Amino acid sequence: MKINLKEIKQIAKSRFINSISCHDWDHVMRVYLLAVVLAKKEKADMAVVKTAALLHDIKRAEEMLSGGNFCHALEGAKEAEKILQELGYDKDFTLAVKHAIEAHRYRNNIKPNSLEAKILSDADKLDALGAIGVGRGFLWCGRHGSRLHNTDKKSILANSPHDKNHTLYTEYMVKLRFLKNKMFTESGRKIAQERTAFMTKFLKRLDSEVKGKL
Ligand SMILES: [Fe+2]
Numbered sequence: 001m002k003i004n005l006k007e008i009k010q011i012a013k014s015r016f017i018n019s020i021s022c023h024d025w026d027h028v029m030r031v032y033l034l035a036v037v038l039a040k041k042e043k044a045d046m047a048v049v050k051t052a053a054l055l056h057d058i059k060r061a062e063e064m065l066s067g068g069n070f071c072h073a074l075e076g077a078k079e080a081e082k083i084l085q086e087l088g089y090d091k092d093f094t095l096a097v098k099h100a101i102e103a104h105r106y107r108n109n110i111k112p113n114s115l116e117a118k119i120l121s122d123a124d125k126l127d128a129l130g131a132i133g134v135g136r137g138f139l140w141c142g143r144h145g146s147r148l149h150n151t152d153k154k155s156i157l158a159n160s161p162h163d164k165n166h167t168l169y170t171e172y173m174v175k176l177r178f179l180k181n182k183m184f185t186e187s188g189r190k191i192a193q194e195r196t197a198f199m200t201k202f203l204k205r206l207d208s209e210v211k212g213k214l
């Protein structure tokens with residue numbers, strides 16, 4: 001099916017004017033590029049993967065402003081359906097993109113049931129790992145005035161992302177190191193393992209420097 005990616009990209013980008021760094025348009029483009037790599041390896045429907053990647057976080061800014069009770073995956077999926085219907089795309093294509101978007105979120109209960117949805121979910125999670133994950137972790141901590149490093153067990157158990165004791169290390173202990181087990185595709189799993197290994201090494205080094213050992 002012929003899709004006008006330029007037009008879809010333009011519409012998607014226009015929804016990111018008020019976005020914040022970890023989930024800005026740069027995040028969308030990283031997810032898009034990785035999703036294309038995964039789609040090639042897994043032989044998925046490229047048009048569905050590309051369109052879903054471009055539109056997957058169009059409601060993210062609203063979720064950030066809502067203070068809860070708003071799922072950007074569910075609302076974004078509905079919005080994407082509306083956009084694609086208005087652009088005249090057929091029903092099967094539109095519903096395939098819609099499902100990938102509604103199932104991409106780590107926390108909601110909708111599981112990806114198509115290869116394309118699995119790829120989007122994997123690409124989105126992979127953006128929290130590796131060197132990008134380190135960068136994103138520090139961006140988050142900077143915005144919340146958090147400490148550079150903290151290995152205190154109480155902070156790990158507390159798991160309070162908005163607390164100044166919540167750092168890249170505590171996020172890694174609570175969530176990031178387990179993401180590799182939540183991959184749906186073989187290609188995604190391989191990249192996740194490599195990115196997690198990098199992150200583990202980085203955090204060990206950071207800990208050594210903080211303790212004055214290096
Ligand atoms: Fe998302």
Ligand SMILES: [Fe+2]
Pocket residue numbers: 027031056057124
């Ligand atoms: Fe995302």
